[in-house]
Amino acid sequence: MTEPRKRIHLAAHFPGVNSTTVWSDPESGSQTAFSSFVHLARTAERGLFDFFFLAEGLRLREHRGRIFDLDVVGRPDTLTVLNALAAVTDHLGLAGTINTTFNEPYELARQFASLDHLSGGRAAWNLVTSSDAFTGENFRRGGFLPHSERYQRAAETVAAARELWDSWDADAIVADAAGGVFARPEAVRPVQHRGPHHSVDGFFTTPRSPQGHPVLIQAGDSPDGRDFGAATADVIFSRHGTLAAGQEFYRDVKGRLAAHGRTPDDLKIMPGVTVVLGDTAAEAEERAAHIRRQQVSPAGAIAFLEQVWGRDLSGYDPDGPLPREDPDPANTSVTRGRVRHDRDVLATARQWRELAERKGLSIRELVIEVAARQSFIGTPRQVAEAMDAHVQQDACDGFILVPHLTPTGLDEFVDRVVPELQERGVFRTAYTSGTLRGHLGLPHPDRRRAPAAVG
Secondary structure, three states: OOOOOOOOEEEEEOOOOOOOOOOOOOOOOOOOOHHHHHHHHHHHHHOOOOEEEEOOOOOOOEEOOEEOOOOOOOOOOHHHHHHHHHOOOOOOEEEEEEEOOOOOHHHHHHHHHHHHHHHOOOEEEEEEOOOOHHHHOOOHHHOOOOHHHHHHHHHHHHHHHHHHHOOEOOOOEEEEOOOOEEEOHHHEOOEEEEOOOOEEEEOOOOOOOOOOOOEEEEOOOOHHHHHHHHHHOOEEEEOOOOHHHHHHHHHHHHHHOHHHOOOHHHOEEEEEEOEEEOOOHHHHHHHHHHHHHHHOOHHHHHHHHHHHHOOOOOOOOOOOOOOOOOOOOOOOOOEEOOOOOOOOHHHHHHHHHHHHHHHOOOHHHHHHHHHOOOOEEEOHHHHHHHHHHHHHOOOOOEEEEOOOOOOOOOHHHHHHHHHHHHHOOOOOOOOOOOOHHHHHOOOOOOOOOOOOOOO
């Protein structure tokens, strides 16, 4: 008997604060105007996407003491934008990134329950953590959270939020004017949470929302992060966009679910990917090369290298060879506010030198080679075939698209690739649910669900 083909899930990332965005392109619009958010969200909804996704930055990165030139300055408050979008969209899920290190569970539970009510069941919370003292200077008593405690605080934050969401029964409100009863007293219980990081005591202000709990998204990739995601998340936003890397991540994380009493269907894995289209494969490759050079300017290439080298490399020619001197592993302050993925900068430098020598790459060409993120390049049919293959071969359950242009970066994908996916029978032709949980095929959370645990 033939196995049914898996359906693809799609989400749209509003671009900003990364090396993908090309804010200087003549076709790029405002990063802050509400019309930009509306255009991208409505395009995603026209394409029947599952959700719209906003990342968050709580402090502008600084490079050698100045605002980092690659950042797009002016990211508005996440929940303000999502609440406004709830009024101009009808079906699209609305996902916001809010930090569990610098916020309290009572206010977070209230904010996301409110968004879920206002949107009719379309809210999602992307849980992120931070051990970054630079960002922490804007928050918690001028300090920061030790790296080893960030997931413990995140788990307790989610557990407390769930206690608050579950404190109202779904049928608590009776609005019996004749009897003078608005909510059944026995259906609204006080919350008393005591833990190492949080204390909550009292009745929750907000009745149970349409989804019960907003969809929870998580993006950690360390062993602790993967365990936290397996225990807690409904969706994981991964960075493993290639087939082989995606399959390894998919097997590993889905394999961790049973330890937390969950099944593979309880969690969707959606890597962030980019797409470049053309009428022919050659045209798509040409456009991709042009975009890569826009994403990595000469000054941007030097700044990127300085992040790894920990040194002032402003005297180097971006069209020349890599520095002969080794990185300074002790100097991590050249760029502040950036997530460091390079734990061993000396090993990274060796790998990059070997790559540059083998391919004859200049500094800028090397940075384009190692930093540019273009996952699917080709004609609409080729891209649809490749995306379908990733999902059918268990590299992921869908994709979070990260366009390089704001706000029109999704237009071509929706007009040309979505019909190809529909023709293949792997993408919806209409919304069939009113909630984001319904779009994603996720179970409605049971009331009094056990608190999240981290192994």
